[in-house]
Amino acid sequence: MHTEELLQFVISIAEEFKAVDLKTLHITEKCSFTDYFVIMTGTSTTHIQSIAEEITLRCKKAGHRPTDVEGMSKGEWTLIDFGDVVVHIFSAEKREFYNLEEIWKQIEAPDLDRELAVGQQVAER
Known part of the structure; x- marks a missing residue:
């Protein structure tokens, strides 16, 4: 997939x-560790756990095992890492507290051309 x-x-x-x-x-x-974040909110601990379990189960059946699953038992913030896609399932309170959308919106993409030029200048010295 x-x-x-x-x-x-x-x-x-x-x-x-x-x-x-x-x-x-x-x-x-x-970001160098993933391509996409999928961020969502569950309405209760049970709802968060159900969403996380179903995503994990169906993706495994489709041949895409997560490399890591965190926070499944607490049901406040569950992270499912598929490598190129990282899923975050939050309670409303945790989502507001961590505010990933705003944090990632503020992070600028690296200027690779500039970094390569600086690296080349350093190498030439």
Whole structure:
């Protein structure tokens, strides 16, 4: 399953399980460890756990195992890491507190041309 297919698959499961305020952040240019964050809110601990379990189970069945799952038992913030797609399922309180959308919006993409030029200047010395 390609990255965009996995992304759509995760989104469809989240929508089916009535995740609230679903957002996708395309952060390829800002981040080296993933391409997308999928951020959503669950309405209760049970709801958060149900969404997380279903995403994990269905993705495994589709041949895409997460490399890591964190926070499943607490049900306040569950993170499911598929490499190119990282899923965050929050309680309303934790989502507001961590505010990932705003943090990632403020991070500027690295200027790779500038970094390469600086690196080349250093190497020439």
